[in-house]
Amino acid sequence: MSFSEDDFLPISALQHFAFCPRQCALIHLENLWDENRLTAEGRSMHEKAHESQTESRPGMRVAHSLRLHSFRLGLVGQADVVEFHKVPNESACGICLENIAGRWLPFLVEYKHGSPKKNHCDIIQLCAQALCLEEMLGVTIEKGALFYGRPRRRHEVIFNNELRRETEDLTVKLHEFFAVGRTPSAGYEKKCDSCSLFAHCIPKVTGKRKNIQAYLAGAKIINEEDDK
Ligand code: SF4
Numbered sequence: 001m002s003f004s005e006d007d008f009l010p011i012s013a014l015q016h017f018a019f020c021p022r023q024c025a026l027i028h029l030e031n032l033w034d035e036n037r038l039t040a041e042g043r044s045m046h047e048k049a050h051e052s053q054t055e056s057r058p059g060m061r062v063a064h065s066l067r068l069h070s071f072r073l074g075l076v077g078q079a080d081v082v083e084f085h086k087v088p089n090e091s092a093c094g095i096c097l098e099n100i101a102g103r104w105l106p107f108l109v110e111y112k113h114g115s116p117k118k119n120h121c122d123i124i125q126l127c128a129q130a131l132c133l134e135e136m137l138g139v140t141i142e143k144g145a146l147f148y149g150r151p152r153r154r155h156e157v158i159f160n161n162e163l164r165r166e167t168e169d170l171t172v173k174l175h176e177f178f179a180v181g182r183t184p185s186a187g188y189e190k191k192c193d194s195c196s197l198f199a200h201c202i203p204k205v206t207g208k209r210k211n212i213q214a215y216l217a218g219a220k221i222i223n224e225e226d227d228k
Pocket residue numbers: 019020021022023026186187188189191192193195196197198201202203
């Protein structure tokens with residue numbers, strides 16, 4: 001299947017969807033966004049990563065803010081940093097860069113605030129970026145890295161078959177989710193405490209309200225049966 005550009009969805013939506021479908025709907029369907037300490041830290045790290053467009057280091061070229069897309073997955077986004085590592089000329093992996101001698105292997109780095117999350121959402125986002133870049137450059141990218149603010153360290157991510165499949169499956173679900181266009185109800189979980197939309201979502205209240213509605217619906221059925 002191949003998507004048209006009109007149907008592209010943001011890679012950031014995939015990350016939000018992997019974190020919490022309700023958060024994804026609130027941001028991307030209802031256009032809600034709220035900045036908390038964590039998102040402010042994240043924004044500042046992203047701005048730093050995007051400061052210069054390209055730079056050169058020994059054995060490496062670095063591109064910032066590279067636009068990404070995939071017609072196969074129907075995704076569009078931007079990479080914080082793509083490092084191109086020099087590989088031997090005779091190497092089968094890697095690509096040629098315009099006006100630069102040698103062969104180069106892309107390596108994605110995504111900057112994140114805070115510490116590594118318990119769920120997979122950042123890893124899924126990075127893998128989606130890699131799948132986009134692979135399609136754009138016709139190259140296989142085996143690994144990338146997430147750089148977290150606390151502690152300030154890179155965490156290498158291997159794009160194995162399982163992660164690729166998980167990312168692709170979630171992308172299919174994301175397109176279905178947008179096609180339906182409905183915001184799911186809340187359910188409080190530990191991760192809600194760090195969610196930038198906590199105040200809008202009020203998961204402890206809206207989750208309870210749902211339970212009350214379920215209770216009332218059940219009570220109505222019992223009453224109707226009593227009336228028979
Ligand atoms: S507060 Fe919790 S349920 Fe609500 S959007 Fe955030 S993560 Fe999802």
